[in-house]
Amino acid sequence: MTQARFIEEKIFRGLMLAAAGMVAGSLGLILATVFVKGFRALSFDMLFKTPQGGYYIGGGGGIANAIAGSLVLGLGATLLALLVSLPLVFYLNVYLRRRSRLAFFIRFSLDVLWGIPSIVYGAFGFTVMVTLGLKASLLAGTLTVGLLIIPIMARSMDEVFKMVPPELHEAAYALGSTRWEAAMKVILRQAFPGLAAAVLIAFGRGIGDAASVLFTASFTDALPTSLFRPVATLPLAIFFQLGTPFPEVQERGYAAALVLTLIVLAVSVLARALTRRVTRHSR
Amino acid sequence: MDIRQIKDAIARRSMGLVALGVMSAAFLVGFGLYWRARPVLAGRRWTEILFSAAWHPARGEFGLGGFILGSFWVTAIAMVIAVPLSLLTALYLSEYASRRTREWSRPVVDVLAGISPVVYGVWGMLVVVPLVRDYAMPFLSSRLKFFPFASDNFTGFSALAGGVVLAVMVVPIMVSVMEEILRTVPPEIREASLALGATRWQTTKKAVLKKAWPGVVAAIILGFSRASGETMAVLMVAGCALQAVPKSIFDPAYPLPALIANTYGEMMSVPLYDAAILLAALVLFLLTVLFNAVGWGILLRLEKREG
Structure with missing residues (x-):
């Protein structure tokens, strides 16, 4: 035994x-x-040229359209998500008590939103577009991806706020500050690196998602110039290039996958370095 | 009232408004999909749409049954692989690993969670599909000529390939939730068990897991939900041919999200087609919302109890 x-x-x-x-x-x-x-x-042309004639059957050119499109769309969506997430987590952590029923319900909503697959957000974006009579465009794609990454950003920001010592709030209130002043002048400073990390994580997730932009941003060989035109994105560039039967086009799909992965890796390394700065000051 | 308090009141109200918006977002998404899916529901019964596998958009037949079963099939394969893998990894990290290993594991899990689904698809096409085609399929299908193995699909693009890729994709979420739950188990429980002469594994199995199992179940539910909604990677490796009933892990599978993504471009050409696709999205929405509500409900309740 x-x-x-x-x-x-x-x-x-x-x-x-x-x-x-x-x-x-x-x-x-x-x-x-x-x-x-x-x-x-990977080559210079790949990174800095847009697709030339016959690109998808082996012609010259590169994926500059998708790189530029992804960056523009990702930045726009991140900014949008930031405009919603920041007030939301401030409300949760400064104005509401941790145990309140409303705070519980807001967190629960965020969790549920977080779990909705990106293809569903894409389909929802499509229904809104159809209802409003809009075409697939940079604007529609940005809004959809923004919606997709709000729960991702808000949840990681919420985690950051949990690490801010409660004494910091209390000290500010004891000095006579309002909640808004405490939030803006004390808590925001303490939490800043962590919040930046949350923003980066959300950006990385937004830039890598394909299912949500498939219906809403469509695809184009041109560089992004207008909010109301379709825009190319890296994930879809990879997907379409691998979908062709030509080995040399597929090869370039792999290069696009490398570019996307490098962006995501850089973003997460940066986010990790920032998170370390927050945890260093907390217990 | 001085200006500072007015500022504070304005901030509170406007932030509350944002919170209200976020809380109603899920309802909005669900309602929007339902509104656009209504035309296809008119004159058809829910049961007919959910359980019939007759999918002929041109003839007006929109049975989602085959796709729903396809989703379950691929997801089930993924979970068979991912659940033991995640549970063992989480147990290792929380019960056995040194502090240093645990710190190293964090970025690994984070990066796995951050990699684009399309890149997972690329990896699946380059590595998993050839492995299935050249090794798993010839080895298993010729020897075991019965239910989940017999197949005549020799391409490698199969439910198994989709399941393997999905398994790797859902491991990060399951490991991080499980590890967090295991770490809430008070150390005194472990110490008491070890002091009574139990081995580390006996302690893990009979004391730690006994306390942590609701959280582990929640993690599995969340993993299942995530797997059933993944789109692009599965679309790229699972073959995507409609089967009425899944017969083999080596046959192609056509899950619900892949259907939605695949009809991009063609769905405005046939009447009711777009409504049927949005209905598929609605089904997926309801499924994942239900699973997430249950999973996170368990976790939030646990957290409340602990606090």
């Missing part, structure tokens, strides 16, 4: 190590695949 439980211990320790190794290994494998495959097709 005593032997059996030690054997069981060893078996499960081994299984756990194997599982953790597989999770870490799959990340390594994904990154290695994208880097190895993408690096070969």
Whole structure:
């Protein structure tokens, strides 16, 4: 009997190590695949030229349209989400008491919104467009992606506020400040790096999502010039290029995947560095 | 009232308004989809749409049954892989790993969660699909000629490939929720068990998991919900051919989100087609909202009790 439980211990320790190794290994494998495959097709033209004639059957050009489009759309959507998330988390953490019923319900709504798949947001964006008589455009795509990343941004901001010591609020109130003054002059400063990290995380998620922009932003070979025209995005560029039967076009899809992954990696490294600055000051 | 208090009052009201907007957003999304899906519901019964697998838009037949089953099939395969993987990883991180390992695990999980679904799709096409085609399928399908293995689809684009890619995609959410829940288990419980002479695994199994299981269930529900809504990666690797009933893990599968994404461009050409697609989105919406409400409901309740 005593032997059996030690054997069981060893078996499960081994299984756990194997599982953790597989999770870490799959990340390594994904990154290695994208880097190895993408690096070969990456070139100056890829990054700085828009698709030329016959691009999707092997003609010259690059994905500058998608890179520029993704950045513009991602920035717009992030700004939009910030305009909603920041007041929301201030309301949650400065004006409402932590245990209040309303705070519970708001957090619950955010969680539910967070769980709605991006394709559903895309479809919803489409219904709104049809109802208002709009065409697929940068504006529609930005609004849809903005809606998609609001819960992502707000939830990570909420986590940041949890780390602000309550004494900081109390000290501000004791000095006679209103809640608004405490929020703007004290809490915002303390939480700033963490909030910036939350914004970056949301940007990374927004820029990588394809299902929400499929109906709403459509695709184009031109650089983004107007809010009311379709816009190209990196995820869709990857998707369409891999969908062609031509190996040289698919190769360029891999390069686009590398560009997108590099952006997402840079964003998460930056976010991590910022988060470290917040946690350093809290207990 | 002086200017400072007026400012404060204005801020409170306008922030409250934003909060109201966020709280009603889910209803708005659901209602918007329902409103546009109504034409296809007129004259058809819910049961007919949900359970019939007859999908012939040109003839006006819009049975979503095949796609709903396809979703469940791919998601089930993903969960069979992802649940043990996530649970073991989370247990390792919370019960066994050193502080340093745990700190290293954070960015790994974060980056896994942040990678674009399309990049997962690329990886699936380059690595998982060939593995299924060249190794898993020839090995299993020729030896085990029964239910979930027998198949004549030799392309590798299959429910299994979709399930594997989905599994990797939902691991981050499940690991992070599970780990957080395991860490709320008070250390005294572990110490008491270890002091009685239990091994670490016995402690984990009989003390820690016993306390943490509602949270673990919630994490699994959330993972399931996330997997059933994933679109692009599955669209790229699962083959996407309609099956009335899934017969094999090596057959192509056509889940609900892939249907919505795939009809982009063609759905305005056939009457009622767009309404049917938005109905599919509504079904997906209701499914994920229900699952998330249950999952997060459990977690928020636990958090309330702990606090």
